[in-house]
Amino acid sequence: MAIEERPWLANYPKGIPAQIDPGQYRSVAALLEECCDRFRHRPAFTNMGRSITYGDLDRLSATFAAFLVNDLKLAKGDRVALMLPNVLQYPIAIMAVLRAGLTVVNTNPMYTPRELKHQLDDSGASAIVVLDNFAHTVAEVIGGTSCKHVICTGIGDLLGFPKSAITNFVVRHVKKMVPPYSIANTIRFNEALGRGTRSKLGKIDVSPDDLAFLQYTGGTTGVAKGAMLTHRNMVANMLQAYAWIGPTMREGEEVVITALPLYHIFALTANFLVFARVGGFNHLITNPRDMPGFVREIRSTGFTALTGVNTLFAGLLNTPGFDQVDFSKLHLTLGGGMAVQRAVADRWKSMTGCTLAEAYGLTETCPAVCINPLDIPEYNGSIGLPIPSTDISIRDDDGNVLKNGETGELCVRGPQVMKGYWNRPDETAKVLSSDGWLRTGDIARIDEKGFVYIVDRKKDMILVSGFNVYPNEIEDVVAQLPGILEVAAVGVPDEKSGEAVKIVVVRKDPNLTEEAIRAHCKANLTGYKLPKYIEFRDSLPKTNVGKILRRELRESMAAAPTH
Known part of the structure; x- marks a missing residue:
């Protein structure tokens, strides 16, 4: 891919390189051994009062x-x-x-x-x-x-x-x-x-080509597959993310809150490997679902960074006492794993003074692909720019590269792309081309500056009378209502339109009515995107890191009459 086809490079923050050298460390072990040697007397991890x-x-x-x-x-x-x-x-x-x-x-x-x-x-x-x-x-x-x-x-x-x-x-x-x-x-x-x-x-x-991790993925869409992540893959992604985040970090002074489990690829690379590179101090949260306990634990730590998913940030914002936490040193908040909602990002900035920067990645890419510039003043709805040594393209169903501004499947190539799926050459061939391009299954577009916008998961798209409806957009609009705690949008069968939009809502305000939601949607969405069905529930099904399982919602609805 020619430089002129990489518009994002012209918009990189100052000092960030176009390329990294994945051969800088022979293995993840070599990287960690160097970190332990350099920061031998620095605290590395703390949990339940022991460091x-x-x-x-x-x-x-x-x-x-x-x-x-x-x-x-x-x-x-x-x-x-x-x-x-x-x-x-x-x-x-x-x-x-x-x-x-x-x-x-x-x-x-x-x-x-x-x-x-x-x-x-x-x-x-x-x-x-x-x-x-x-x-x-x-x-x-x-x-x-x-x-x-x-x-x-x-x-x-x-x-x-x-x-x-x-x-x-x-x-x-x-x-x-x-x-x-x-x-x-x-x-x-x-x-x-x-x-x-x-x-x-x-x-x-x-060696760099030895397998470091078998990281299982796809459990929400069928039988879980093991993504083969080599030492070179993991080292490369650590260096890519470090090149992006490093200029804002202070060696030996970073304190990061790790609420996402380390067995999840986001926390593994971002919180463990990247922060080890600067001698970071990791506060391990064993049970982040206990939000009051979580808030008590971080209240006076003087943390400088926090990573999470949208539901984690929303949960913290809605926990009494979170507004009393010391945010004076917080300079980095990264959201990934699922779409960050504008309503959550705006509240986060207002309460903490720190912009919630959205990033994007996949298990198959160790995970980082795109990260927003960390100097953006506020949430911008984008997943950011491709990080160093990463190429992206938007393609149609036949594999043709689309122009900037057009919507299609996001494809990625770089040193962080997995070797393939463990013992599944057929599944590997479906997503990984012979020249190294990975099909992500996400629908996206790129603007003229190289910023990438995820529209939705390909499999979650709803087809209403021939029109594409993306659940992320519906959920983002509904989440702007003050009385909403959580919302998920899914497609359900419909005799007239093929599919119809249904939203499942968890209320923060028990007095919030279906009528109020419909009025809000009507003011913000075009006709075919409007929810035909609204259901209230006490909770939504989620993955281990808090990602809402739309597939599980669809399956539960298939087993029960729509209402």
């Missing part, structure tokens, strides 16, 4: 890696599943697995037995590290898989005595958060660390 330094992260991960290789006899390329929320054990386990030349299989702790069995079978994981709270799910399926080793850990295991013992006792016996389970020959995490100190981790050569 570990970069030196601790280096030592503990090396010890755990030695256990995996010398005690469990795991060989280079073997897969290790991590089934943990945001606790101190997670970054240690990730770094250990990568240092050992193994592949991380990030696993959602909320998986059902069916979902977990599929992932263990599909990945061929040899070992799993799991929090006690979720070990009962492992117990149900482990016997029918090739997974030979189970390492269990309690929430309090790394909090230091006596807090560790008290925390684990309360979690298990007072709050009863650990369902009973029985798994033969389990190993405790702290025992594994003890055994790891008896031997040393030999030199393991990890």
Whole structure:
């Protein structure tokens, strides 16, 4: 692609390069080892009142890696599943697995037995590290898989005595958060660390093309597939995001709130890897769904950065006491994972004084593709500009490149694009061309300055009498009503128009009426986009990171009469 075909480069903020060098680090492990060496005495992670330094992260991960290789006899390329929320054990386990030349299989702790069995079978994981709270799910399926080793850990295991013992006792016996389970020959995490100190981790050569992560995706649209993310992919995306964000960061002074789980690719790259590069201090939030607890935890931390999804920001804004949080040092708020709504972004800027900058990415791209300039004064409705070393194009269903301003499927090429789907060459061929272009499945347009606007997911588009209706637009309009907490728009079958728009609303104001919503929509939407059906619910189905599941809504409606 010629430079003149990259209009975004002319609009890059000052000092941001057009290209990065993905060969700067041989592996993610090499990157993290350098960070631990440079910032050895800086705090790296804190959780539930206990902090570990970069030196601790280096030592503990090396010890755990030695256990995996010398005690469990795991060989280079073997897969290790991590089934943990945001606790101190997670970054240690990730770094250990990568240092050992193994592949991380990030696993959602909320998986059902069916979902977990599929992932263990599909990945061929040899070992799993799991929090006690979720070990009962492992117990149900482990016997029918090739997974030979189970390492269990309690929430309090790394909090230091006596807090560790008290925390684990309360979690298990007072709050009863650990369902009973029985798994033969389990190993405790702290025992594994003890055994790891008896031997040393030999030199393991990890190459840029080795698999760092099998990151599962597509569970909301069918059977989950493992995106093969190499060390080169992950290093490249860290460097791309760092090139964009780095100029605004102060080495050794950044404090980032990590409420999104580290097993999600957004937090993994942005919060862990990018902030490690500047010696950032990560505050791990184990249960962000407890909004009052979340707000209490961050109130006086003096945090400088926060990442999240739209529902997380909306939840914080609606939690009593959030307006009392110290925002004096906050200079970076990044939203991704789903569309950021203008109403939420405007309220965020008003309350915190910091612009909520929208970014865009995919599991298949490690994840960052586009990020807004961080000096924008306010929300602009765009997902931003393609980041360094990233090419994008908008294409029609036949693969033809469309002109700026035209709407079509967003396609991406760059060093962050995955190697393919694990053991699924047919699925890989559907989305990845021979010359490296990834079809995202998102409908978008590019303006003359290179800013990209996501219109919607291709599969979520609603066809009303031949007209394309995009749920994001409907939801954005409805969310502007003060009495709305959450809203989702989906298409439902309709005899006259083929499909009709239905919105499902969670009210903040119980007195908000259907009539008020219809009047607001009529004033802001053209006729064929107007919701034909409005349903009120107490909650909306969401993924583990708070992304609204439109597909699940459609399925529930198919099983019940429309009203």
